[in-house]
Amino acid sequence: MWNRLNKSMMVCQMVFGLSFYGVMIVLTRFFLEDLGYSEADTMMVVGAFSAIGPLFAIAGGFITDKFLGAYRSLTLAFSCFGAGYGMLVLGASMTNVPMSLAGIALASYARGLMSPSYPPMFKRTFASEEEFESGYAVNYSVNNVGAFIGQYLFPLIVLVIGFNGSFMLSASMAILAMVLLVVTRKPLLKVSPEIDNRPVSARNWALFTVISVAMIGLVFFMFNNMEIGQNIVYAIGLGAIGYFISLMIKADKRDSLKMGTILIMVVLAIAFFVYYGQMMTSMTLVTINTMRGDLFGFIPLAPEAAMAMNPLWCMVGGPLVALVFSSLEKRDIHFTTATKVGFAFILTAIAFGILTLAVMTIGENVIIRPEVFLAIHFFQALAEVIVGSMVVAFILSVAPKHIEAFSVSLFSVAIALSGIVGAVFSTSIALEKGQAITQEIAQTVYGDYFGMLTIMAVVLVAVAFSASQLIKKMLEGSEPEVAAELQQAES
Secondary structure (H helix, E strand, O other): OOOHHHHHHHHHHHHHHHHHHHHHHHHHHHHHHHOOOOHHHHHHHHHHHHHHHHHOHHHHHHHHHHHHOHHHHHHHHHHHHHHHHHHHHHHHHHOOHHHHHHHHHHHHHHHHHHOOOHHHHHHOOOOOHHHHHHHHHHHHHHHHHHHHHHHHHHHHHHHHHHHHHHHHHHHHHHHHHHHHHHHOHHHHHHOOOHHHHOOOOHHHHHHHHHHHHHHHHHHHHHHHOHHHHHHHHHHHHHHHHHHHHHHHHHOOHHHHHHHHHHHHHHHHHHHHHHHHHHHOOHHHHHHHHHEOOOEOOOEOOOHHHHHHHHHHHHHHHHHHHHHHHHHHHHOOOOOOHHHHHHHHHHHHHHHHHHHHHHHHOOOOOOOEOHHHHHHHHHHHHHHHHHHHHHHHHHHHHHOOHHHHHHHHHHHHHHHHHHHHHHHHHHHHHOOOOOOOOOHHHHHHHHHHHHHHHHHHHHHHHHHHHHHHHHHHHHHHOOOHHHHHHHHHHHO
């Protein structure tokens, strides 16, 4: 199953996780302390940074399918990451807000270019659909190895080499991944689709350049005008979903039913990633304001680095989830992907229930121990592994081949829409600049907010289980081979 190509691509994925999430984990303090942003504005910028990149996977999917192909798009994506982080170095060195925003705008565009090009490329390095689905869960864990290292170490690295030094480190790693892709170019092109092996016309290069410049300029505008920016995210995201629906209506019955199941899964993913986005926004603020002490009394952990617990558990969760479901399937116990998403919402409800209990019972010293967040991230990470790996695999298994990359980009659209919605929700717990955190504030502001999210997660469990039955009926109403494909995807 494993070969040089998929191993080298997983190295690139790990490097992406290390550099991207290393930058993300220090952005909150960078904007709060160096650039002087308020808590509410910082949450919107950081939430947008996690969301806008996936949103522009729409453009990335179009560019990959129509202009450049997966290999070229992926290579250019890492080049843009390097350039974007380089601009962040300049922004941090000069305490320059526009330069910093331009840097995260370019990095966001790069993520949008990478998201729809990596999975199809990675899939083609495997001999069969079954091997890919098993390998993609492992790939998800490898990505989280990089994310864990970045999220744990970067807050400590900043203390030594500053924000500009940490951004320079991320730029160097992105360039390293690009070099690795260039080195493995010939064998990767052998398994690539025809578009990757055809020369790109001058017209297509020109169109790519125009689209890219326009997208980067739009992202910069959105970061600089977040109130307008969030409405642009809604418009683009809903427009992409609307376009997908129009394609679904025009398609024949077989493809239309398959595309309908993708649409249902995208809606469930949007709901889930509202919770995932809390890690970068509300939960990060809570840890900065309340988490004190070393993990287990001897492991140093900066408050903003608490998010590193998520990829730590994801590294464990990837193989664990794959093992549990494969063991069940050997006993002829099969669950649809939507049912598995229902299980994910159960885990999310447990995670946010623990967080609600922690803030509602907080003492007068307003301190929550790191071990509490370790437990919270355990349940949420298992949920993330289920949704993050299995929904993408499901989409790839049922998407019509001619819109494969665009269909995958809808998963990124779900992340984008939910990221902005989650960030907007999070601003409700933002404190005024300089306002001290007290026991009463923690219990009333934080407690009510996370309590509401816990109740909604329980409701979404029932929604996901109902959606599972609907998807099953839709596939059964299609041609027999469609149901066979789903059965194969689930095994």
